[in-house]
Amino acid sequence: MDIEEFRKAGYQAIDRICDFYYSLEKRPVVPPVQPGYLLNALPDSPPEKGEDFGIIADDYQKLILPGLTHWQHPSFFAYFPTACTFEGMLGDLYSSSTPNPGFNWSSSPACTELEMVTMDWSARMLGLADHFLNSSGTGGGVIQTTSSDSALVVAVAARSLYQRTRPGTNLEKLVIYVTSQTHSLGVKASLVLGLECRILDVRAEDEYALRGETLKAALEEDIGKGKHPFVLIATVGTTSSGAIDRLDEIGEVAKDYPSLWIHVDAAWAGVTLACPEYRKVARLEEINKYAASIGTNFHKWGLVNFDAALLWVKSREDLTDALDVTPEFLRTKQSDAGAVIDYRNWHLGLGRRFRSLKIWFVLRSYGVEGFQKYIRKCIELNRHFAALVEASPDFSIVTPPSFALTVFRLIPRGAELSEESLNDLNRSLYARLGARHEVLLTQTLLNGTFCVRFAVGAERTRKEHVEHAWQLIQEEAGVALKDWTARVAK
């Protein structure tokens, strides 16, 4: 493809993306395809001779678009949102137009420096303490691929620090702490590293937040057994229910265990820190006081297209001491002089994409005010949903709504049902909802209670979409209850 062919194909792509967004609301959220639909439609091998790009682009429209789940659909209320803004697309487009492996400064100076700048911008917008800034010279921020990568990198840094300061500590004795509500990234980090993972209990009456006393008891028990808990992955805004671990109590307990690295995973809810009114509930003060590292994903609820997992650490040396490998062919006079960050020593791989560009585009185009407005709108819409649930005699909220997430279940009025029956009934409701293509929600289990999650986050979601979803939920609940009653009566 030559330059003019690219211009033509590029214009066409832009036009077709515009068409797609004009039609988005009318499309199903969940595509009506079955497993294998694409496998069966494509040949086994690539073509011998090159094809005209017009045909390829048409095949994208015909074969790929109809097989996508639309996370940016205004009626998408599942999982957590994945951002998809036009500014993010443009950032990706410019970034993709030049290769920028960005592993050290000289490999792409703008790539390194813009990451340093945008990570400081983001930290300031969220109110993070100066010790997390790149400009501090001691701490700093880096873009990772996902919060799983953030947690893994942090666990490696924490393990390496722990082993350096306590030589001879056996890997078999090291323990990663998470809670039963921590994202799967905690258990995955332990699988990757081959280390023990202790899953701390949380209680419904604590709104599924980790309490200080639970942590303290576990530390005492494990240390008594000769084990070495070295990192705690605490959460601000768990996936299941948006729970916020009690960082105030955790921080106090950890004062007696200074070798315990506290990582705060705020992958979804961290963006609320951009709004001063949510800083208390999202525990900004404690994050700044106690956390050795904190991560939030702008690609979730932060308007920046996937991937943009932001990670800040209090001590950059803890990362580089753990991860620095500098062979001869990567030595440069700039990094030898220590003038710039070599980001390759701050993450798992060597090469990396120029991801700060889309963050720069988004933060400048929205401004802090625009970012705050979007977060507040999502929270407001979720409040509206929660109010509808609360006002219904047949539904119940399981745990207090958290930011833009409500966890609820069907508890039909008048029926005296066991927990098992309620779970069964709610699974039926969820299965029915899952068969509808015009809305998407996800399920969760909270200490054995089967629930349905409703998370607001798509930029185009308005009040009418929330109300439409609520109407569908009520309809399906009616049918599910009828079916279930008939089934049980048999």
Next chain:
Amino acid sequence: MDIEEFRKAGYQAIDRICDFYYSLEKRPVVPPVQPGYLLNALPDSPPEKGEDFGIIADDYQKLILPGLTHWQHPSFFAYFPTACTFEGMLGDLYSSSTPNPGFNWSSSPACTELEMVTMDWSARMLGLADHFLNSSGTGGGVIQTTSSDSALVVAVAARSLYQRTRPGTNLEKLVIYVTSQTHSLGVKASLVLGLECRILDVRAEDEYALRGETLKAALEEDIGKGKHPFVLIATVGTTSSGAIDRLDEIGEVAKDYPSLWIHVDAAWAGVTLACPEYRKVARLEEINKYAASIGTNFHKWGLVNFDAALLWVKSREDLTDALDVTPEFLRTKQSDAGAVIDYRNWHLGLGRRFRSLKIWFVLRSYGVEGFQKYIRKCIELNRHFAALVEASPDFSIVTPPSFALTVFRLIPRGAELSEESLNDLNRSLYARLGARHEVLLTQTLLNGTFCVRFAVGAERTRKEHVEHAWQLIQEEAGVALKDWTARVAK
């Protein structure tokens, strides 16, 4: 930004990318900027109010573009190439226009299925055995971010398999095998996992390839000491010199050590397998016979924009047994039924980008023939460079040229210089070359010998660029030699 503003900004981006490519050849390869150039040009915080996108886009032209190293420049001969094709950009643009976390089938069906298809297409193009195909149902292919991720994932799978089959094996006794020429990904995997890494010696007379006898001696020694070597990262095309480990001998030795996982890192040179005439030298037969896993990066020399690190394994269960974490909120009826691949259990994170789209675009637009033509052209240009070096009385090739890579150094005619002096002189040459902005090469050390690397791979490189680079090298060598002689004479 609304849809029509996006159309306008999108057209502008396409036009500016076209302008950029028309001007590329006249631009310096290495930007004339100093560390801090961008840090000092940007404010400390994001703007409070949103800015007009026109201003932001202009700032990209003014501040970012002039600070990029141009890896796709026809005079870029450093490191290894990083692909940047228009087809790749279009793939990224479409992919970025919809959010596709792709962690399981239902989260984005097309995303999962197109990855299954394009990994099989790529495997077939490279001649990989059927047991690496997704359609085999037992092995399969997955796109990772970088070859470091590929190696790490493989090491985790190998460790997990080893520990499952030999319960009670201490982590402290596990050993990862690499050679002194293995990419830093080997040592980095061992740092991440906290495991011992044994660096096997290679010799100049073996062209820096790992021999079977070296492996055998190390295995005997380590096992004799009660250690457990569980994975060998062998290389087809090392970064330093393009060395190809003796997979024939390694495979024979490994027959006596069936628990040793052989991973072949062919990050750069793997793409040559697309050309039947290179399959013997790149050891396709032995890869198919002995490797448990093989990786190659299409984002290097394979025309697909970063990132596209292709990894195939012979046994998919080895990945999922090591990495599967399925919490309630990720359970779906499709994956419960086992009908589709849940790629989240094949890599480190959970979410992932829709990267197969750009592979699909590139393979269809170029066809196998176009892909082969490009590889052959690069190798031909490198042969031309190597011939120029060989014909010069003042330069010497250090180890036989490998595909599109030549490693050489200055050995002035008539001068009887010690190895130390030669290294000193070549460092001076390299420093002088590094100060030129119109061409870029990189350095390496081969068993103590300082060398300069010349790697061809940019799509726009023609014979004249190779000859221009050679002219610059000769010029700088002349000055370096004069300076060095004067310095030594003092």
